[in-house]
Amino acid sequence: MQVVTGRSDLDYPTDRLDSVAVTVLVNEGVQGLLRRSSSAWAKYALAKRRISFALRSSRFSRSRALMRSRSKAVYLAIGVTCEGTKEILGLWIEQTEGAKFWMRVMTELKSRGTSDILIAVVDGLKGFPEAITAVFPDTVVQTCIVHLIRYSMQFASWKERKAIAKALRPVYAAASAEAAATALEEFAQGPWGQKYPPIVASWRRKWEQVVPFFAFSPEVRKIIYTTNAIESLHSQVRKTIRNKGHFPSDEAAIKLIYLSLRQIQAKWKRPPREWHAAKAQLAIQFAERFTLSD
Numbered sequence: 549m550q551v552v553t554g555r556s557d558l559d560y561p562t563d564r565l566d567s568v569a570v571t572v573l574v575n576e577g578v579q580g581l582l583r584r585s586s587s588a589w590a591k592y593a594l595a596k597r598r599i600s601f602a603l604r605s606s607r608f609s610r611s612r613a614l615m616r617s618r619s620k621a622v623y624l625a626i627g628v629t630c631e632g633t634k635e636i637l638g639l640w641i642e643q644t645e646g647a648k649f650w651m652r653v654m655t656e657l658k659s660r661g662t663s664d665i666l667i668a669v670v671d672g673l674k675g676f677p678e679a680i681t682a683v684f685p686d687t688v689v690q691t692c693i694v695h696l697i698r699y700s701m702q703f704a705s706w707k708e709r710k711a712i713a714k715a716l717r718p719v720y721a722a723a724s725a726e727a728a729a730t731a732l733e734e735f736a737q738g739p740w741g742q743k744y745p746p747i748v749a750s751w752r753r754k755w756e757q758v759v760p761f762f763a764f765s766p767e768v769r770k771i772i773y774t775t776n777a778i779e780s781l782h783s784q785v786r787k788t789i790r791n792k793g794h795f796p797s798d799e800a801a802i803k804l805i806y807l808s809l810r811q812i813q814a815k816w817k818r819p820p821r822e823w824h825a826a827k828a829q830l831a832i833q834f835a836e837r838f839t840l841s842d
Contacts, residue, residue, distance in 0.1 A: 620798070621645065622805060624785070625653070626778050627662075630840050632819025632827070634777065636809055637662075641798050647675030654683040666834050670757070671695040671775050677757060686837070691757035693720050694774040700747045704740075712740050712747070719751070720773075725762040729755075764833065767825040784812055 623645075625637040637657060642649055650673070665684045670676050671692040680687050697716060701709045715735055722728035735741045736748040751758065761769060788808040795801040831838045 622785070622789075622801070623653070624778065624781055624809075625657070626781060627665075628819075630827075630830075630838055632823035634816045634819075636781070636813055639802070639805060639809070641801065645673065645675075647679060650676045650679035651682065654679050658683050664837055666830070666837060667760075667772055669772050669775050672699075672754075688760045689757050690760050690772050691754050692773070692775045693758070693761065694776070696720075696751065696754060696758070699750055703744045703746050708740075712744075715740050716747075720758075720761070722762060725759045728758070728762055765826075765829040767822055768829050768833075770822045771820060771826055781809075781812065784808065 620641055620643055623640040623642065627635050627637045629635070638653070640649075640653060662684075665680065665687045667688045667690055668677070668680045668684075669690050669692055670680075672695060677689045680689055697713060697720070700716060701712065704712050715738065718731040719728050719735060722731050732748065732751055736745075741748050761773065764772065785805055785808055788804060789801070792801075792804060795804075827840075
C-alpha cells in the first residue's frame with residue numbers, strides 16, 4: 549500500500565479537538581475551496597481492496613499563546629490497490645500512540661469502505677499489528693525487514709555493522725521459514741550472535757511477523773520487505789513542516805500538510821516496477837480476495 553507555508557492571518561482559532569484521531573478536515577473560516585477539497589479528501593470512499601499498508605509518524609510542534617509548546621505526531625497511511633495504484637488513505641494527528649488509537653484508525657478505514665487488507669507492512673509500532681487483525685482478521689501482518697536489520701545494527705559499532713549485516717543475510721534471504729529459522733540459530737551460535745545476544749532476541753520477538761515474508765515469491769518480497777514508500781512520503785512532508793516550524797493549532801498543520809500531500813499524490817501515476825511480476829503471485833496467494841477492476 550508523493551508547499552505552501554502558512555501565515556498567521558490564515559491561522560484561525562479552533563474549538564477543542566475531540567479525543568478521536570483527527571482526519572484531514574478543515575474547519576469553517578478557512579478559504580472555501582480549501583475547506584471543501586480537504587473535507588472531500590478525508591471522506592472519500594476507499595476501494596474495497598488494499599494490498600499493502602504502512603504507517604509511521606512525523607512530528608511537529610504546536611504552540612499557543614501563554615502556553616508551552618508541545619509536540620504531536622502526524623500519522624499517514626498508504627494503500628496499494630490490486631492494480632498497483634498507490635494512494636494516501638488518511639492523516640491523523642495524535643498526542644500519543646497506543647492500541648486504542650490504532651483501533652480507531654483501522655475502524656475508520658473500514659467504515660470508509662476498506663473491506664479487506666491483504667498485507668499490512670508495519671515497522672514495530674506497539675499495538676498496531678493487533679489492531680489490524682482485530683478489524684481485518686485475515687490480513688497478513690508483515691514486519692519491515694529493513695527496520696529489523698537497522699534495529700539490529702544499533703547494538704554494534706560502526707565498524708562491525710557491515711559484517712553483521714552480511715551475517716544476517718542468510719536469515720532474511722532464506723528460501724523458506726524453516727531455512728530462515730535454521731540460519732537465525734546459526735547466527736545465534738556464531739561470533740556475532742554470541743557477542744550481541746540482543747540482536748538474536750530482537751528477531752525472535754518479531755519472528756511471528758517475519759515468517760509470512762518467506763511464503764511469498766521474490767517478486768512480492770521486493771515490495772513488502774520495507775516501508776520505504778511511507779518513509780519517502782514522510783521525508784517530503786517533514787520538509788514542509790520544517791519550513792514552517794511551529795503551528796498555532798492542529799488545523800493550521802493539517803492545512804499545510806494537506807496541500808503538500810495533494811501535490812505529492814498527483815505525481816503517483818504508475819505502479820512500482822515490480823508490480824506486474826508480483827500480480828500473478830498475489831492472485832495465486834490470495835485467490836478470490838485479489839480482484840482486479842474490469
